[in-house]
Amino acid sequence: MASTSQASGFLPVNDQTGELRFSGPGYAIASGYAQNIFKGDPVKWHTDGTIQLATSDGTRSGTTDGENLLGIFQGVQYRNAQNAIVQSNYWPSGTVATAIQAYVIVPRSTKIRVQFANPSPGTTVQGFVNGQCDWRPNESPAGSTVTGISKTYLTAKQATRGQFIIDSFDPGTPLTDAFIDAFVYINEHDLSAAVNTVS
DSSP: OSSSOOOOEEEEEETTTSSOOEEEEEEEOOOOOOBOOTTEEEEETTTTSSSSSSTTSSTTOOOOTOOOOOOOEEEEEEEEEEEEEEEESSSSSOOOOOEEEEEEOOOEEEEEEEEEOOOSSOOOOGGTOOOEEOOOOOSSSSSSHHHHHHHHOEEEEOSOOOOEEEEEEESOTTTTTTTEEEEEEEEEBTTBOOOOOOO
């Protein structure tokens, strides 16, 4: 991929069922929720039935260990303070709105493309296939408020279990590069049981 980061979040590319499906509109975000959610960010259900960033406290400074995911955020529609309908790739932090409806790629069968940072550039990452990783909520910047696209990517491989499992790497990229695109599936999912790493 590159010697410098070109992260663009988690990008759903296909589904094992043959059709890429997203759910929504219908998922709610709390009016005034004070975190940007960018297209390509992992999200979870909150106890109040809304969705938020998939961290321990729903913020960018929260932890990801053991946090189940609902899916990958794909955008939102809402009515703003002027009662105008807004459609956006991202949820702007602190937005006060009504009729909030978010789109999320939910199925665990969805294959997702995302950047992986090679811990030893110059050495192949092939051995990380079937390894598990979490996501990085605290990247700076976390995303673009112009395009609405996330800039997050995978953490280092987890020792036991992670939110995502690596299926393969982009065959068009040298596997020794510093940053490489991986293809992953959600492992820790709100709607199904996770598996422990076996590699």
